[in-house]
Amino acid sequence: KACRSFSVVNGCSEGREFIHNLKQGYYKQISVLTGAGLSTNAGIPDYRSPDTGLYSILEKEYGMKSPTDIFQLSIFYRNPQLFYGYLKKINFDMFHPTLSHYFIGFLETKGILCVNFTQNIDGLELRAGISREKLVTAHGDVTRAHCPSCDKEYDIEELKRKAMNDQIMYCDTCPDVPIKPRIVFFGEMLPDEFHEKSSLLSEKSDCGLIIGTSLQVAPFNSLPILFPTITQLVVINNEPLDHIPRISASSLYYKGNCDSIVQEIIKECEWEKDFNDFRASI
Numbered sequence: 001k002a003c004r005s006f007s008v009v010n011g012c013s014e015g016r017e018f019i020h021n022l023k024q025g026y027y028k029q030i031s032v033l034t035g036a037g038l039s040t041n042a043g044i045p046d047y048r049s050p051d052t053g054l055y056s057i058l059e060k061e062y063g064m065k066s067p068t069d070i071f072q073l074s075i076f077y078r079n080p081q082l083f084y085g086y087l088k089k090i091n092f093d094m095f096h097p098t099l100s101h102y103f104i105g106f107l108e109t110k111g112i113l114c115v116n117f118t119q120n121i122d123g124l125e126l127r128a129g130i131s132r133e134k135l136v137t138a139h140g141d142v143t144r145a146h147c148p149s150c151d152k153e154y155d156i157e158e159l160k161r162k163a164m165n166d167q168i169m170y171c172d173t174c175p176d177v178p179i180k181p182r183i184v185f186f187g188e189m190l191p192d193e194f195h196e197k198s199s200l201l202s203e204k205s206d207c208g209l210i211i212g213t214s215l216q217v218a219p220f221n222s223l224p225i226l227f228p229t230i231t232q233l234v235v236i237n238n239e240p241l242d243h244i245p246r247i248s249a250s251s252l253y254y255k256g257n258c259d260s261i262v263q264e265i266i267k268e269c270e271w272e273k274d275f276n277d278f279r280a281s282i
């Protein structure tokens with residue numbers, strides 16, 4: 001089955017089958033892989049969208065030739081101001097979860113969320129009712145701070161306060177090592193739970209939703225291959241993900257804004273009232 005592109009959720013027989021199975025409760029263990037596209041509707045730029053992505057902004061507004069430098073560990077050690085400037089500019093506390101975030105939280109309250117692997121660092125999942133147990137922040141998140149050398153935990157609020165005042169916070173045991181949010185920089189290991197929980201995809205999931213990610217970043221982009229071939233995969237994204245063989249070989253592809261498509265899924269499943277009640281309860 002080739003990857004197909006539809007903008008309405010029941011626009012093809014595979015789409016109708018997916019909605020039917022979801023509505024009837026046939027999927028009991030839904031795993032969700034997410035990326036920066038989930039949070040663009042919250043106002044947080046993704047990295048790679050042309051013109052609106054962070055890399056394009058850094059290139060255009062700051063003349064940075066290699067914008068990924070702000071997430072390079074070796075550069076952070078030498079020049080922490082570069083990353084602290086970004087932290088000062090993007091205050092993640094002022095953003096709110098999107099409809100798509102709440103949808104994942106809603107799946108958890110329905111008891112059908114297996115796991116949400118996210119590449120996002122903004123922590124919006126936790127504010128949308130997704131529990132830490134069901135969440136794997138594969139690239140870390142900004143809700144905690146640590147020393148990248150000894151891994152000692154530091155107070156994230158203090159780090160943010162200092163960043164706002166252009167002050168760098170240093171580790172008290174590792175000389176000259178600046179503290180950073182617990183997000184994974186290039187050159188750092190992914191958290192253990194990324195590896196430990198990947199078996200949930202291969203052993204438990206009967207449905208996989210892949211939302212708002214370009215799947216350009218390794219090793220996260222190797223996760224889809226773990227889904228058994230009988231597991232229904234559904235991609236909801238602005239662009240196709242045909243470079244991933246497991247996806248191009250067998251998945252349903254909804255092209256467009258994830259919030260609009262998720263809204264349609266909720267409507268087709270007749271979950272609107274329950275979903276709105278859930279959202280109001282958070």
Ligand code: CNA
Nearest residue numbers: 035036037039046047048120121122212213214238257258
């Ligand atoms: P990316 O490479 O920027 O890709 C984003 C993808 O989402 C692209 O395919 C876009 O076409 C698509 N997209 C953007 N907006 C929407 C939308 N509203 N609806 C549907 N599709 C949309 O980002 P990835 O997550 O794939 O790359 C991984 C990086 C991005 C990770 O290291 C993250 O830490 C990092 N990141 C995270 C955030 C965040 O936490 N919100 C923000 C920016 C970057």
